[in-house]
Amino acid sequence: MFPRILALSLLTATIANCSPNNSERARAGGGDQMSMMGEGDVPDQGNGGMMNRGMMDDAGSMGDMMTIRRLLSNHEQIEREVENIPGGVRSVTVSDAPEITELIRRHVREMKARYSRGQPIRMMDPLFRELFRHRDRATLTIEDIPGGVRVSHTSDDPEVASLIRQHAHRFVSEAAEQGMERVMQPTELPEGYAPAN
Numbered sequence: 001m002f003p004r005i006l007a008l009s010l011l012t013a014t015i016a017n018c019s020p021n022n023s024e025r026a027r028a029g030g031g032d033q034m035s036m037m038g039e040g041d042v043p044d045q046g047n048g049g050m051m052n053r054g055m056m057d058d059a060g061s062m063g064d065m066m067t068i069r070r071l072l073s074n075h076e077q078i079e080r081e082v083e084n085i086p087g088g089v090r091s092v093t094v095s096d097a098p099e100i101t102e103l104i105r106r107h108v109r110e111m112k113a114r115y116s117r118g119q120p121i122r123m124m125d126p127l128f129r130e131l132f133r134h135r136d137r138a139t140l141t142i143e144d145i146p147g148g149v150r151v152s153h154t155s156d157d158p159e160v161a162s163l164i165r166q167h168a169h170r171f172v173s174e175a176a177e178q179g180m181e182r183v184m185q186p187t188e189l190p191e192g193y194a195p196a197n
Contacts, residue, residue: 064110064121067103072180074100082173087154088138088164091172094148104148112140127166127187130195134160162190 071078077100080093093108095101114121115135122128131138138155153168155161171187189195 064107064114067107067110070103071100071107074103078104080172082168084165085152085154087156087161088152089154089168090150090152091168092145092148092150094145096147101147105144108142108149108151112142115140125171125186126189126195127163127171130163130189130193131167133196134163138164159193162193166190 074095074097077097078093078095080091082089082091093104095104111121113119115132118132118135120128120132123132134155134157137157137160138153141152143150143152153164155164166187166189175182
């Protein structure tokens with residue numbers, strides 16, 4: 001059976017942005033403190049996540065965040081398997097609970113839409129910055145299967161393929177094990193990878 005981990009697809013990653021908007025934070029007394037992880041990233045004082053400044057201004061962001069929060073809250077009901085394939089990864093993410101299955105399917109499609117239109121998320125994380133920078137050199141496909149989805153994320157560029165694998169193994173799996181504590185931390189770039197200036 002699959003190891004129990006959090007169901008987040010490529011841009012699931014994205015769970016670090018599960019936080020209230022700026023006006024809610026101001027009402028709660030959270031202030032406008034800058035994060036050391038990157039300009040524009042503001043620590044969320046109440047939820048243990050991070051939010052990219054301006055992210056909540058785009059249509060659909062609150063819905064995306066609600067999906068992510070619900071997945072985090074129910075991660076113990078999710079099973080995921082990641083396989084390295086030529087050029088990237090193939091992941092299978094499922095749940096026995098129909099409502100969680102629906103969340104998994106919704107989440108991967110929401111994140112694919114962001115990726116396709118270049119609407120960044122979790123940009124305080126160097127790995128996510130690089131994934132978005134090279135999104136036009138990657139292919140992401142989603143297939144519904146019983147209980148969830150099968151996602152293939154690949155690239156013909158070996159460096160982009162290394163980013164894809166790093167995301168699947170070093171962000172999604174670790175976030176599943178460590179929860180919100182993990183998503184507060186950046187993800188290292190693959191060994192030997194040098195970001196373009």
